[in-house]
Amino acid sequence: MKALIFRETGETKSVLELAAIPTPAVAPGEALVRVLLSPINASDLHMVRGRYGYQPALPASPGIEGVGIVEAVGAGVQSLVVGTRAVFVDTWNTFREQIVCPADKLVPVPDGLDDSAAAASYINPLTAWTLTLSSHNLKEGDWLLQTAAASSVGKFVLQLARQYRFKTINVIRRREQETIIRNLGGKEFICTADEDLRARLQELTAGKGVERAIDCVAGELSAEIARNLAPAGTMLVYGALSSHRQTDPSKFIMPLFPPRLIYSTAAVRGWWLPRWVPSQPLGEVGQRRAIFSPCCRRASLRRRRLCGIR
Numbered sequence: 001m002k003a004l005i006f007r008e009t010g011e012t013k014s015v016l017e018l019a020a021i022p023t024p025a026v027a028p029g030e031a032l033v034r035v036l037l038s039p040i041n042a043s044d045l046h047m048v049r050g051r052y053g054y055q056p057a058l059p060a061s062p063g064i065e066g067v068g069i070v071e072a073v074g075a076g077v078q079s080l081v082v083g084t085r086a087v088f089v090d091t092w093n094t095f096r097e098q099i100v101c102p103a104d105k106l107v108p109v110p111d112g113l114d115d116s117a118a119a120a121s122y123i124n125p126l127t128a129w130t131l132t133l134s135s136h137n138l139k140e141g142d143w144l145l146q147t148a149a150a151s152s153v154g155k156f157v158l159q160l161a162r163q164y165r166f167k168t169i170n171v172i173r174r175r176e177q178e179t180i181i182r183n184l185g186g187k188e189f190i191c192t193a194d195e196d197l198r199a200r201l202q203e204l205t206a207g208k209g210v211e212r213a214i215d216c217v218a219g220e221l222s223a224e225i226a227r228n229l230a231p232a233g234t235m236l237v238y239g240a241l242s243s244h245r246q247t248d249p250s251k252f253i254m255p256l257f258p259p260r261l262i263y264s265t266a267a268v269r270g271w272w273l274p275r276w277v278p279s280q281p282l283g284e285v286g287q288r289r290a291i292f293s294p295c296c297r298r299a300s301l302r303r304r305r306l307c308g309i310r
């Protein structure tokens, strides 16, 4: 079978290659799946560059989600039959034609969900759901600030905000992104291209500061938000887009302002989906996956276009 693999870490263009590798054997409790689609996430690029929270033994394939068809099951597997269409949960190496994984890491896909939507129905939708409704435990009327609000995760957050009636302050870096946010029901914006972040945060929170934030930019932007957290406020940092493609060590630093953190007893905490998923029953993970299908499809198609895939 064919697989996209990397033998050493580096920029994708230099180190990713299409290789022919043997189809793995299926052990008891496992399933062999033919991969139909696997989206490209920022984490795949981090992994190839050697900067991700999990680095596989090399050679390996990137890919942390996707949809496929079960082609064979090992002894003792009761939950799946050959021909089942399923998404991978907590499974690595999906940029290959076939993959063997534990059968209990496959969630069958409902008929109404097309392949494209199903392939992208795990990482970003579940991240948005867990950050907002579980980790931040947002209730109707609560406020949440999010950075990179026009990102795929940000758009899922906006859909959840509409459904669960929490309110959002959306930080964007280009004025054109305002339309995307408005179309998804977001009303408050801070555009860092032409607005003063600190002044706008003070204005939007009536000087009280931000109670809850989710951030995937890190660096100077996130440090400024941390400096404007409300007493006992919390910011969950789940990405570091400001460090993408950077090699300067200073770009990986987030310069926090200790007096503000100390006297407001605010918290800045890291957040990573692969740490959350193994702590949950698979049923919970699977249930949260299916609610976003139309937006999953749009996000997935956009990704494929960005990567030049037809």
Ligand SMILES: NC(=O)c1ccc[n+]([C@@H]2O[C@H](COP(=O)([O-])OP(=O)(O)OC[C@H]3O[C@@H](n4cnc5c(N)ncnc54)[C@H](OP(=O)(O)O)[C@@H]3O)[C@@H](O)[C@H]2O)c1
Residues within 6 Å of the ligand: 041, 042, 043, 123, 124, 127, 148, 149, 150, 151, 152, 153, 154, 173, 174, 216, 217, 238, 239, 240, 241, 242, 243, 271, 272, 273, 274
């Ligand atoms: N911790 C976890 O478990 C977890 C799970 C899922 C995702 N993530 C992370 O979440 C982030 C978003 O992922 P995604 O798939 O939703 O991204 P995406 O759809 O590719 O969107 C990226 C967005 O971020 C903006 N952006 C990029 N660099 C920026 C910067 N330096 N400053 C401000 N805005 C910037 C882009 O704006 P432009 O359009 O102007 O380029 C774009 O709107 C990634 O860092 C990803 O690794 C983490």
